[in-house]
Amino acid sequence: MGLLSYLPADALLNQDDLQRAAHRHRDGYGFAIATRERLIVRHNLSFAPLLRDFAVLRAEYVDAPALFHCRSATRGPVTLGNCHPFHLGGDRHTVIAHSGTLPRGLRRSRHDERSDTRIAAEGRLVRFGSMLNQGNRVRAERWMGPGNTMVVLTSNREAAHRGYLLNAGSGHWDTHTGTWHSGTSYLPEP
Numbered sequence: 001m002g003l004l005s006y007l008p009a010d011a012l013l014n015q016d017d018l019q020r021a022a023h024r025h026r027d028g029y030g031f032a033i034a035t036r037e038r039l040i041v042r043h044n045l046s047f048a049p050l051l052r053d054f055a056v057l058r059a060e061y062v063d064a065p066a067l068f069h070c071r072s073a074t075r076g077p078v079t080l081g082n083c084h085p086f087h088l089g090g091d092r093h094t095v096i097a098h099s100g101t102l103p104r105g106l107r108r109s110r111h112d113e114r115s116d117t118r119i120a121a122e123g124r125l126v127r128f129g130s131m132l133n134q135g136n137r138v139r140a141e142r143w144m145g146p147g148n149t150m151v152v153l154t155s156n157r158e159a160a161h162r163g164y165l166l167n168a169g170s171g172h173w174d175t176h177t178g179t180w181h182s183g184t185s186y187l188p189e190p
Contacts, residue, residue: 002027002071004084004099004182006151006165009065011178013058015051017186018068022047024185025070028083032095033057033066034153034162039093043083065163067151069097070185076115085153086121088131093156096121096131099171099182100148132159141166149182 003021007013022029029050030043040057044050047070058066069084076082084097098117114122128143129136131152144150150166165171171182 001025001074001101001183002069002084002099003185004097004149004151004171005068005186006163006180007058007066007068008163008178008180009063011066012176013055014174014177014179014186015055017174017177017179017181018051018054018070019047020188021070021186022051025072027073027078028071028080029069030071030083030085030097031066031068032085032097032153033061033064034155035061035064036162037155039095039153039155041085041087041095043080045078045080045083065153065161067095067097067153067163069099073115074101076118077113079113081113082115082118084117085151086118088121088152089123089126091156094131094152094154096125096150096152098144098148098150100144102144102148131164132156137164137166146170 002025028045029047031054033040085095088094088096102116128140149170152164173180
């Protein structure tokens, strides 16, 4: 599962929130920023260096949507290759990150080390067509089911937006920072 955070353009970065989430979800980290010119994607099994990179790049591209993912491995081993976000099919301009557990139809073979989200990004989601199309995103939401959330970021110049939330109602908005989160593990413990 983990925590997926979406920062629309101009949303504030709260490093304390991300540190709390990383403390609770320790199986890898990743981020993406969708600038007008390119998609910046980074992964790491260590949180601190990735947060430093994210903070620097987010400050430089505050007008771009971004996502940050803290992984808790539910399917697939803890490897750098299973850290979100993942490129969607062969599209180097579009990535997805997910929180939840995808439908069982994505079971991997005994020797397949990919996570369910990576399997979906490399194959199943591509069958819906471009995630830049609203109808395709709606079909993907139905397939994922409630409780699963996804962020799609793109630097595709033909896209109406650079960031899309799927099943946004299963997460919530932090009105202080303008950031959307898939869960509450970023909050201080009561």
